[in-house]
Amino acid sequence: MSMQEEVKREQEKLMDNATIFDILKMEHKDIKKLCRQIADSGRYQDNVFNDIKTAFAIHMAGEERYLYSRLENNAETRFLVLGAYEEHDLCRKIISDIDKSSDMDIKYAKAKVLGETIDMHVKVEEDNLFKRARHVLSDEDEREIARQFMAEKMQSLSGMAAEATSAPAM
Ligand SMILES: [Fe+2]
Numbered sequence: 122m123s124m125q126e127e128v129k130r131e132q133e134k135l136m137d138n139a140t141i142f143d144i145l146k147m148e149h150k151d152i153k154k155l156c157r158q159i160a161d162s163g164r165y166q167d168n169v170f171n172d173i174k175t176a177f178a179i180h181m182a183g184e185e186r187y188l189y190s191r192l193e194n195n196a197e198t199r200f201l202v203l204g205a206y207e208e209h210d211l212c213r214k215i216i217s218d219i220d221k222s223s224d225m226d227i228k229y230a231k232a233k234v235l236g237e238t239i240d241m242h243v244k245v246e247e248d249n250l251f252k253r254a255r256h257v258l259s260d261e262d263e264r265e266i267a268r269q270f271m272a273e274k275m276q277s278l279s280g281m282a283a284e285a286t287s288a289p290a291m
């Protein structure tokens with residue numbers, strides 16, 4: 122699924138009053154699918170990796186800014202959130218290592234570990250963090266955070282599109 126199709130589906134969901142958890146779970150599914158695509162193919166694929174990198178960077182930034190920030194000072198969610206920040210940093214480190222390496226076997230090995238790390242992180246979010254977060258946030262909060270998250274995502278994607286068109290031709 123292209124990034125545009127994905128955004129369209131999420132926006133339709135927003136219209137039916139999605140919570141931030143509905144949106145994040147949809148993104149988890151898409152990102153995990155992309156990771157599996159590399160792992161199953163048996164080789165590194167730059168285009169798939171770039172899709173993961175873009176989608177997951179926006180996903181993590183949005184979670185941190187609009188969701189984690191609301192949960193990190195609540196005793197019920199604090200340690201799960203602090204752990205989740207660490208897992209995000211770990212993913213960013215692996216992503217930057219993949220970018221830096223020019224050895225295709227190393228890139229493939231690291232991309233597989235990135236997929237496993239994302240699987241683990243997403244499982245903790247869905248099974249533990251989101252469940253507890255539901256006690257901390259009101260229904261209205263959950264819908265408001267979804268709208269903020271999507272507005273930011275749209276802005277990041279249009280910023281990237283503008284950058285791509287203004288980049289000098291190679
Ligand atoms: Fe996350």
Ligand SMILES: [Fe+2]
Nearest residue numbers: 145184243246
């Ligand atoms: Fe997530």
